[in-house]
Amino acid sequence: MHDAISSERLGTPALGVMTTKFVSAAELMAQALGMPDYKFAVIDHPVSSASDAELEARARTTLDAIRDLILVI
DSSP states (O other): OHHHHHHHHTTOOOOOEEEGGGHHHHHHHHHHTTOTTOOOEEEOSOOTTOOHHHHHHHHHHHHHHHHHHHHHO
8 A cells, every 4th residue: 555655646656456354454554644535456365375266356356446446546
C-alpha cells in the first residue's frame, strides 16, 4: 500500500493489491498516509501455498477487479 500511494504522489499511476488477510492493514496504512479512500484490489489469501491452477483463477478474478478500479479511477 505504501509503495502504491507513494508512486501516486510522485505522479505514477499505481494500484495496490492485497490479500484478504491484510485488507484491514492496507486500509489502516492508506488512512495513515492521508488517503483513507484509496482503492485497491484484493486477492484471496494465501497465495504462497496455492497451486498454479488456484493462482491463475485468483489472478483472473483479481484482474477483473483491477479493470473495474482502473476504469473508475
